[in-house]
Amino acid sequence: xxDGGQAHRRSSDQADTQAEEHAPVEGxxxxxxxxxxxxxxxxxxxxxxxxENAEEFVRGYxxxxxx
Amino acid sequence: MSxxxxxxxxxxxxxxxxxxxxxxxxxxxxxxxxxxxxxxxDDVRWDHTDESPQRDARVGTVPEPGEPMIDDELGLANxxxxxxxxxxxxxxxPEYATPECTNARDLVVWDRAGxxxxxxxxxxxxxxxxxxxxxxxxxxNTDGKGAAYGTHENYLVPRTVPFGRLTRQLLPFFVSRPLYxxxxxxxxxxxxxxxxxxxxxxxxxxxxVGLETTLKRPLMNxxxxxxxxxxxYRRLHVINxxxxxxxxxxxxxxxxxxxxxxxxxxxxxxxxxxxxxxVAAFHAVSHDLTARVELPLEDGGTxxxxxxxxxxxxxxxxxxxxxxxxxDATGEEVxxxxxxxxxxxxxxxxxxxxxxxxxxxLELLEGYRARHGLEWTSxxxxxxxxxxxxxRRDKGLYHRLAAxxxxxxxxxxxxxxxxxxxxPEDTRAWFRGECIRRFRSQVVAAGWDALILDxxxxxxxxxxxxxxxxxxxxxVGALLDEVEDVAGLLARLRA
Numbered sequence: 001x002x003d004g005g006q007a008h009r010r011s012s013d014q015a016d017t018q019a020e021e022h023a024p025v026e027g028x029x030x031x032x033x034x035x036x037x038x039x040x041x042x043x044x045x046x047x048x049x050x051x052e053n054a055e056e057f058v059r060g061y062x063x064x065x066x067x
Numbered sequence: 068m069s070x071x072x073x074x075x076x077x078x079x080x081x082x083x084x085x086x087x088x089x090x091x092x093x094x095x096x097x098x099x100x101x102x103x104x105x106x107x108x109d110d111v112r113w114d115h116t117d118e119s120p121q122r123d124a125r126v127g128t129v130p131e132p133g134e135p136m137i138d139d140e141l142g143l144a145n146x147x148x149x150x151x152x153x154x155x156x157x158x159x160x161p162e163y164a165t166p167e168c169t170n171a172r173d174l175v176v177w178d179r180a181g182x183x184x185x186x187x188x189x190x191x192x193x194x195x196x197x198x199x200x201x202x203x204x205x206x207x208n209t210d211g212k213g214a215a216y217g218t219h220e221n222y223l224v225p226r227t228v229p230f231g232r233l234t235r236q237l238l239p240f241f242v243s244r245p246l247y248x249x250x251x252x253x254x255x256x257x258x259x260x261x262x263x264x265x266x267x268x269x270x271x272x273x274x275x276v277g278l279e280t281t282l283k284r285p286l287m288n289x290x291x292x293x294x295x296x297x298x299x300y301r302r303l304h305v306i307n308x309x310x311x312x313x314x315x316x317x318x319x320x321x322x323x324x325x326x327x328x329x330x331x332x333x334x335x336x337x338x339x340x341x342x343x344x345x346v347a348a349f350h351a352v353s354h355d356l357t358a359r360v361e362l363p364l365e366d367g368g369t370x371x372x373x374x375x376x377x378x379x380x381x382x383x384x385x386x387x388x389x390x391x392x393x394x395d396a397t398g399e400e401v402x403x404x405x406x407x408x409x410x411x412x413x414x415x416x417x418x419x420x421x422x423x424x425x426x427x428x429l430e431l432l433e434g435y436r437a438r439h440g441l442e443w444t445s446x447x448x449x450x451x452x453x454x455x456x457x458x459r460r461d462k463g464l465y466h467r468l469a470a471x472x473x474x475x476x477x478x479x480x481x482x483x484x485x486x487x488x489x490x491p492e493d494t495r496a497w498f499r500g501e502c503i504r505r506f507r508s509q510v511v512a513a514g515w516d517a518l519i520l521d522x523x524x525x526x527x528x529x530x531x532x533x534x535x536x537x538x539x540x541x542x543v544g545a546l547l548d549e550v551e552d553v554a555g556l557l558a559r560l561r562a
Contacts, residue, residue: 038471042464043434046451049462054450057085061453063209064092064159066079066216067280067306 068392069329073167073223073494073535074321076178077153078310079160079216080185081207081456086200092159095192099161099202100144100154102195103188111503113145113153114514116529123278124230124291124301147513149488149504150180151496154188158281160216161185161204166496167223167515167535170397171322173491175314176478180486182206182312186458206310207456208267211254211449215271217280218310222303222324223295223535228332233303234276234287236331236339240323241286241307242349243375245269246358246416247408248320250309251425253432253443253452261354262443263432265425267309269353275345280306286345294515296533303328307349312456312465314477315404315422322401327379330386337382340375341365356429358416373412380405422475424465428455431464498538501547502556509553522554530560 051057082099084090090098145155151166163181168174189202196202209215224233249265256270264270277285286307293300305324311317330336342348343363351360352372361369370378384402387394394402411418419426432451435441441448457463460470468474490500495516502518503510511527512519518530532538550556 038468038473039430039434042431042467042471042473043438045467046435046464049464049467050447050450050454055446058446058449058453061081061083061210062212063081063214063216065214065281066158066160067219 069332069390070225071169071536072325072328073169074171074174074325075165075167075221076174076218076317076321077162077164077221078178078181078206078218079157079162079208080310080458081205081210081216082159082161082189083203083205084196084200085203087197088200090196090200093156095202096156096159096161097144098192098195099185099188099204100146100156102191103146103154103184111147111507111510112512113147113155114512114517114519116514116517118514119292120290122291124289125276147499147503148184149490149500150177150486151490151494151500152177152181152184153515154184158216161188166490166500167494168491168496169493170395171318171325171401172397172478173493174321175317176482176486177491178317179314179478179483182458183483183487186460189458204458205453205456206312206458207250207453208310209252209271211252211452213256215268215284217268217306218308219280220305220308220321220324222305222328223293223300224303224328225332226297226299226301228301230289230291230301232334233331235341236336237327238275238286238345239340239342239375240327240379241305242342242345242352242362243372243379244320244323245309245349245353245425246372246376246412247316247419247423248308248311249353249423249425250311250316250456251428251452253449255354257350258354263356263429264353265356266353268307269349272307272346272349286349295535300535309424310456311424312463313422313424313427313474315408315475316424318477319401319404319408322397323379323383323405326383326387326398326401329390330383333386333390335382335386335390340370340378342370356416358412373409376405376409380409421468421473424455427465427468427474428452431455431468492540493536495532495535495538497540498532498543498547501543505547506553506556520553520557522552522557524554528553528557530557 082092082095084095148154153164155162165177185204189204193200193202208218245265250267252267253263255261255264272284272286274283274285276287277283278289288304288306290304291301293302308320343365348362358373359371363369417426420430421427435451436448455464460466490496499513509521511521516532520528522528546559550559
């Protein structure tokens with residue numbers, strides 16, 4: 001692709017930084033505290049997003065076997 | 068000197084119709100595939116001429132019976148998209164098979180495009196069902212109740228690479244890679260003590276090597292159906308992986324394989340550690356969240372999955388350093404990220420949250436579990452597990468985490484959106500997709516290695532595409548721009 005090379009370089013730079021720090025990746029500049037907040041905030045809203053009648057939905061979730 | 072590799076990934080998505088009337092999953096899948104149209108376009112049907120799923124890579128073996136019929140022989144939806152992908156119904160699931168890609172980054176883009184296509188198609192299908200009906204699509208591989216469905220990687224390798232070498236050198240790799248390929252699940256088919264495990268698929272694997280895909284699933288599948296010149300190529304059909312939402316996971320799943328296949332082709336690996344019981348080891352790796360479970364070796368010692376991955380990374384690094392071909396930017400990024408993931412896992416595999424699916428989901432599940440005091444057997448907790456895989460951007464929990472910046476991304480939303488319509492430019496997928504986009508009414512059928520065109524004369528014309536590297540934009544872009552219809556195209560191709 002015409003813009004592929006540029007995108008590759010961008011990604012590589014990012015990866016280099018992460019490899020040097022040997023740190024788990026938590027989004028750019030995120031502190032551990034912010035990460036916990038992210039997950040916490042999603043946990044706050046998860047019951048609003050979760051399927052209504054979650055238990056019933058899960059019990060009824062049956063798929064045909066595939067490959 | 069290794070040859071160029073090509074990769075595509077096929078995913079059977081989970082499907083549920085929620086509404087006043089029950090709809091069987093085969094019909095629902097057909098509705099989803101049928102509902103997806105570029106506005107005003109007709110389907111281009113699939114060309115099955117070259118298919119032979121019973122063909123076995125092991126010389127002299129006889130295929131076992133029992134492979135089901137190809138579904139569109141039963142009249143089910145089966146189509147080809149302008150992005151070069153195949154979108155069809157397989158085993159009661161809507162399945163999206165990416166177009167052929169040359170590298171892991173492109174594969175991520177076209178795999179993600181499939182998620183958008185499924186979400187869009189499901190919404191359209193629901194509109195044709197009774198009021199109050201919803202069609203829910205999950206990019207997962209099990210219902211947690213005994214059924215599994217596949218995400219298969221396909222790699223084209225030269226016919227000259229012996230299948231026995233591939234098997235011997237890949238089995239320990241397949242066993243140890245769930246560290247980054249696993250999509251995670253609550254519970255187990257095999258062991259009631261397992262609360263959460265790394266993969267969706269591992270429990271469903273029963274044998275080391277075999278042709279089957281729906282029962283007695285083998286770690287190393289022998290289906291030898293290259294969809295390309297069979298004298299030159301074999302297809303490595305890898306059925307043991309999970310469907311991934313995290314881009315880093317898909318990137319590594321495919322990128323490590325592409326590098327490793329180069330090394331195997333050049334016979335550059337030192338003697339690979341031999342596991343005593345690969346299938347049992349695969350289960351053990353999936354059931355262990357530390358990546359440090361000791362796996363018995365044939366020679367009497369043991370090795371951990373982390374150490375196995377280190378072994379492969381070191382071997383591939385040495386191969387790349389010693390070979391006479393430079394590594395491209397994507398290959399470099401694969402090595403860098405592979406190293407970073409292993410280094411993180413050596414500290415604590417759970418720190419991979421945000422990069423790989425199992426750890427991302429586990430962090431969410433642990434948070435929800437602690438907050439509500441739930442056991443791993445809780446159905447409410449299982450709903451969180453399931454909804455992580457929901458392809459809807461406003462409901463899927465992966466997508467909610469991504470929207471918060473919690474997930475590391477590798478490709479742009481704009482690239483993925485464009486890939487819904489446009490094919491990769493550097494494989495035959497470009498010719499396939501562009502012919503459909505430009506001449507849809509004259510493309511009678513399309514397959515991986517042929518197009519059947521109707522020039523409006525007395526007979527249909529089959530255009531073989533047996534070489535996956537031919538038909539790129541560079542090769543045929545100008546030609547396609549110069550012709551106005553299929554008759555013109557065929558005249559130029561014959562010239």
